[in-house]
Amino acid sequence: MTTLKVVDLFAGAGGLSEGFRQAGYTIIAGSDNDPDATATYATNFPEAQVITGDIRAPHVKARILELAKQADVLVGGPPCQAFSQVRNHSRMIDDPRNSLYREFVDVLKQSLPLAFVVENVTGMDQMGVREQITADLSLEGEYVVHPQVLDAADFGVPQTRKRLLFIGVRTRKGMAPPVLEGSGAASSISLTRFTGNRKPRYQVVVQQHIRSLRSGQALANDDDLSVVTAADAIGDLAQLPVGNRIDALPYSELAPARSAYQRAMREGAGALLANVQVPRINADTELRLNGIPPGGNFRDLDAQLLERYLTGQKWGQDNGSGKLSRKHFYAYRRLHPDIWAWTLNTKGDSVYHYCVARALSVREFARLQSFPDRFVFLTDPRRGMIEGRHNGGPAHSRYRQVGNAVPPLLARSVAAHLRIQLDNYLRKPSRHKKAG
Known part of the structure; x- marks a missing residue:
């Protein structure tokens, strides 16, 4: 197979990179402003150069451009903070709040790889925004761009997670952006x-x-x-001890793999499973979880479980009403074993186990995102608020890294479909992958 090089901007922990690597691409670089995320990226992609810093800083941009010009594919999820400009007829790319998105487009313009993949949340897929982004990324006809919304659950990920993808290929190369269709x-x-x-x-x-x-x-x-369920994904980890402070356990102390997905996730991981700490849980929360069926949430609680304090232990803020304040659909949500998870966010208490009254470990988050067990989540060992770090501490950072990632199995499917176009082009006589 032809060697195809990838540079990943706004890479986070590396979900896109992991998917492309699994599809046979070579990852040559990844960049992000978060030093905790790049610590994870550097550990899991030792073959790649890792750039930590704000892409808007001249010295960081220069390093990124140097590597991007060597790439066949540019990938990334540039943040777009402003959508309201569509209503006042201004261009999204001109809004100062979208400067990171503008930087991605500029790197694309200066490097001109054979193809690119841009992902973002579907919230930006509103009237006019999709068309604006497609036009920006086409670079006045340099690329043929196809936007599409894909749900990760349709591609073997045990989680429903919709993402808006823009896949582009060079117009003059005779390729077409792949159109994906899942299960x-x-x-x-x-x-x-x-x-x-x-x-x-x-x-x-x-x-x-x-x-x-x-x-x-x-x-x-x-x-x-x-099609993979929550039990298929994490059923072998149900007995992880609550409040456990040891972040790696031998597989020999865990249940054997019970599904094809669990076996696939364990491949290449060695003897130890990392990121298995389980947060402590207070007695009130445990009582409430035991009163919620698998798949349920706050609205399934009996009246007596809606009291603010159940066991006399004072915790959290007291709203003075004597009743629990977390009265919204996402409070105390429990997975259902027979279907995939809902979309994970960046907080460890955003999801609870389907058969054990506890939150999930980072590893279980990672399984639901389709990260293999060999992929380890870390933080920068430096203490305090170093440049680019987000508030919350190391444990929150690891949940955040997983929760913000592109599911690797979704990325792998995109990469595999794109590779068919790239390989067909590169096999043509007298073609050079960086020509034109």
């Missing part, structure tokens, strides 16, 4: 709440048409990697 499971399988005389319960419901039924069969088969 369709995310739109045909749902978790439904049932009530009645009994306590609320949640059940997986499959739509009654052929493709949906096939997805349902795949969901029920723990040896089918096309």
Whole structure:
């Protein structure tokens, strides 16, 4: 296979890079402003140059450009903070709040790789924004660009996570941006709440048409990697001890792998599994979790469990009402074992286990994001608020790194489809990958 080089901007921990590496690309560089994320990136991509710093700083930009000009593919998720400018007819790229996005476009313009992949949240996919970004990235016809929204659950990730992707290829090279189509499971399988005389319960419901039924069969088969449940992903880690401060455990002390997904995640990880610390849990939270069925949340709690303090232990802020203040859909959400997870965020208490009254470890977050077990999440060993670091401490940083990442299995599918176009072009006689 042809060697294809990738540079990853705004790389975070490296979800996009991991997916492209799994698809056979060579990662030559990754950059990010967060020193904790680049510590993780450097450990997991020793073959790559790692650039820590603000891309707007001249010395950082110069290093990035030097490496980007060697790349065949430029990837990244540049933050776009301002969408409202669409309503006043100004260009998004001109808004000062979108300076990082503008830097990505500039690096693309100066390096002109064969292809690029830009990912972002679907919140930016509003009237006019998609068209603006497509036009910006096309560089006045230099690239053919195809935007598309993909759900990670349709690509073997045990989590529903929609992302807006812009895939572009050089216009004059005779290639076409790949259009991806996954299993369709995310739109045909749902978790439904049932009530009645009994306590609320949640059940997986499959739509009654052929493709949906096939997805349902795949969901029920723990040896089918096309559709993966939460239990398929983390069932072997259920007995991780709560409050455990040791962040690596031998696999010999854990349950054996019980699904094809768990076996795949364990490949190449060695004898120890890292990032297995489980946060402590207070007695009130444990009581509430025991009162919520798998797949449930705050609204399933009995009235007595809505009291602010249940065991006399004072914790958190007291709103003076005597009632629990976390009255929103995302409070105390428990996974359901028979379907994928909802979209994870960056906080360790955003999700609770389906059969154990506890939060998840960073490793379980990583499994639900499709990071293999050999991928270790770290932080910069320097203490305090160093430049680029986010508040919250090392534990929060690791959850944040995982929660912000692109699922590697989604990235791998994108990379594999793009590779078909790139390989076909590079196999043509008298072609050079950086020509033109």
